[in-house]
Amino acid sequence: MYIIGIAGGTGSGKTTVVKEIVNSLPAESVVVIPQDSYYKDSSHVPVEERQFINFDHPDAFDWELLIEQIAQLREGKAIEQPTYSYITCTRQPETIHIEPKEVIIVEGIMALVNPELRELMDLKIYVDADADDRLIRLIRRDVIERGRTPETVISRYERIVKDMHWEFIEPTKKFADIIMPQGGHNKKAIKALQMSIGYFLK
Numbered sequence: 001m002y003i004i005g006i007a008g009g010t011g012s013g014k015t016t017v018v019k020e021i022v023n024s025l026p027a028e029s030v031v032v033i034p035q036d037s038y039y040k041d042s043s044h045v046p047v048e049e050r051q052f053i054n055f056d057h058p059d060a061f062d063w064e065l066l067i068e069q070i071a072q073l074r075e076g077k078a079i080e081q082p083t084y085s086y087i088t089c090t091r092q093p094e095t096i097h098i099e100p101k102e103v104i105i106v107e108g109i110m111a112l113v114n115p116e117l118r119e120l121m122d123l124k125i126y127v128d129a130d131a132d133d134r135l136i137r138l139i140r141r142d143v144i145e146r147g148r149t150p151e152t153v154i155s156r157y158e159r160i161v162k163d164m165h166w167e168f169i170e171p172t173k174k175f176a177d178i179i180m181p182q183g184g185h186n187k188k189a190i191k192a193l194q195m196s197i198g199y200f201l202k
Contacts, residue, residue, distance in 0.1 A: 035108020
């Protein structure tokens with residue numbers, strides 16, 4: 001089994017990199033574990049207060065469950081991955097059954113923050129991108145996929161996202177085995193990564 005951690009700031013192009021890797025591999029050989037699925041449940045927080053939750057802080061994640069489930073996959077055991085609603089900011093009752101595969105990709109803004117999680121990874125990647133590019137992608141994603149207004153997204157970026165990036169996410173570059181500039185636009189880096197993972201599967 002080969003466990004890959006892919007981290008990087010919001011809107012850096014992580015999802016694009018992951019898709020390119022997944023599309024280059026046999027479907028039965030790879031599974032993606034999104035860190036976003038492991039946000040702590042906020043159903044106990046009044047609805048009007050949920051918009052003020054800092055989802056860009058390490059404390060927002062259920063690290064214990066994430067680490068436990070990645071360890072179980074490494075041991076060859078299936079897991080029930082939680083699901084999370086960005087609209088309601090709550091963990092959903094449904095889970096996703098995940099069987100262990102040859103390649104496990106853990107993807108998220110803070111995939112390289114926790115030392116216990118890093119220890120479970122065979123390869124650690126940091127997807128880098130300019131702050132302006134990340135902000136533009138963030139606005140597009142949150143407006144289209146999460147029903148937010150551009151004004152709300154920009155306000156949250158200025159209040160929370162920007163500072164949290166520099167405090168918690170950017171410093172995890174030092175833990176990465178590979179840093180990918182230009183995010184998902186770096187076709188040569190993606191190709192090299194695809195080749196190295198393909199070599200492992202041979």
